Amino acid sequence: MCPLTQKIRGEIMELAEATEKIVAALSKKKGKTKFYFNDLAKILDLKPREAKKLINKMVQDEVLEYWSSGSTSLYGLKGVGKQAGAEHED
16 A cells, blocks of 8 residues: 555544544533533644644534634534524524
8 A cells, every 4th residue: 555545544544533532522511512622632632733633624524613703712513502503593
């Protein structure tokens, strides 16, 4: 197997494992639906730069959603929380 293929496989596996960790950890938290970036980085046990890449990919894949008040940025599971119901009202 060529090194590039091996690297891509590693990244896919890393993303899958990270997604599993995040979903499991956030699903256990009762009452709280939005989390700071540092909370997610701690769950993944990664340095901020490495965690940022994975968390951004999870937002792109719509596993997580990004929420910002203008001064505070939070992340949560897609479709969970008070905000989720309000977003679909017309």
